[in-house]
Amino acid sequence: MTDVTVIGAGVAGLCAAYAARKAGLSVRLIDRNGTPGPHGCSWWAGGMLAPFCEGAVAEPVIVAHGQHAAAFWAEVTEVVHCGSLVIALQRDRGDLDQFARRTTGHQRIDHLDTLEPDLAHHKSALYFKDEAHLDPRRALSDLVAALAAAGVQIEQAEATPDDIQGPVIDARGMAAALPGLRGVRGEMVVLRAPEIHLSRPVRLLHPRHPLYIVPRADGLFMLGATQIESTARRGVTARAVLELLSAAYALDPRFAEAELLETGADLRPAHADNVPRVTLSGRVLHLNGLFRHGYLMAPALAAQAITYLTQGTKGDLIHED
């Protein structure tokens, strides 16, 4: 008899299985597609652990819980603790001041020469020194490996909570089709630009095409991400690529010479307030609605779900059905 069954091996399900194992529970982990890959939206994430920046728009609960995500991930994968930068072009300087007013945990930098020399031509930036980033695909595979080491294998099978006896953590994202859950389309591209060196994620505030760039190993950069109220599952649109690339070009013209390696589009599952939550429904705990906060919020959701299962305590991310 298993203590808990987790359905869905995206970032939410993997974190939940990991937290359950750590709490000494026996765990089954089931996913209809097996190990993480392009079929799941976790695959397409940026991997920024940037709770303070997200606070410009997101609810305060994201800022509060997101601050602990980097420590969780550092247990299982490589986390780069170099902070993050927010930049605006000269003509959008007012947007930088506004972003500064609406966030905490930053300092104003007037010279980027030492911090990020490749961007020294930008005269003003906000530096969020306590933020971090990771490579999401590597984080997923490291988490799968950590689970395997703890005796949890991903079973490839179709399953819904009704098929399972005992406590279930349902982390299937869009496939769970929870009432009120909607898909928010996101599109990204991956470039190789060996000429350009960035040590940390950079956000470009742009009135029409806001952009973030996350550096990855081997001269790769992930550019993201559009946010469209649509559940269209088709590939990246030409418009999205144009917008992302022209914003990157505005940040550093050398991106024009980059090799375009990959494009991706998927749906972020989101609740009406865009806040991830654990929804209690009898013996089923739905971990869902991670929106654009998958890597940032999955650790906190997992922790609260497992605390509820083992101790019955309800944290602030737990909602009744």
Place this chain on the structure above:
Amino acid sequence: MRDFYGTALANPLMLGTAQYPSPAVLEAAFRASGAAVATVSLRREAGQGQSFWQIIKGLGVPVLPNTAGCHSAREAITTAQMARELFETNWIKLEVIGHADTLQPDPFGLLQATEALAADGFEVFPYTTEDQVLAARLLDAGAKVLMPWGAPIGSGLGLNNRYGLRTLRAAFPDVPMVIDAGLGLPSHAADALEMGFDAVLLNTAVAQAGDPVAMARAFALAVQAGVVARRADPMAPRDMAKPSTPVLGKAWL
């Protein structure tokens, strides 16, 4: 208040539904604003935004779909037809963008699309400039409402050409007019209503405020002030000072 294709609005505020932090904030802001019409953009969500559109329909006010982001009459007409099917309304806010940087309307494409859509039974709300000649042509083409801009979309500059807007208002006293685009502050909305416009349409000013719900409330108060002030027949401005108490008979010291 003049009506819009036979629909009288309880409140002269039309509010856009894009760019909010979340649908929950959108809904709360919408309620706080008391807006009588919800505008929604179709172009980028083409055919696949069902869950979001359900939220818009759930606001319980007439929906004014728009053709935001269309750069040709043809694109705008296709989008309008899609909108009619989706939202079961003949209303369409017609945007035909002529310039990518200023998002200024393309007067020629706008006229062409207005003509085609009006002939097809649409009730067109053309997004236009303060140009009187164009206004007359749009009315000839079948539009019964005009939506002159305050300032370029998303700029928050308020009423950029007060002279132009005032003469447009005076030139077509019977045509319902909505100031659309460029409003950044509640005072801009009050300003437009005090000048005699029938409604205001805005989105960014609320959606991108630090506290959208509070800003929505501020706009609700401003449009109320604007309407009451207009009805109260504002005094005429004058160049000379006019003392409110007599000076005759005061001691000259």
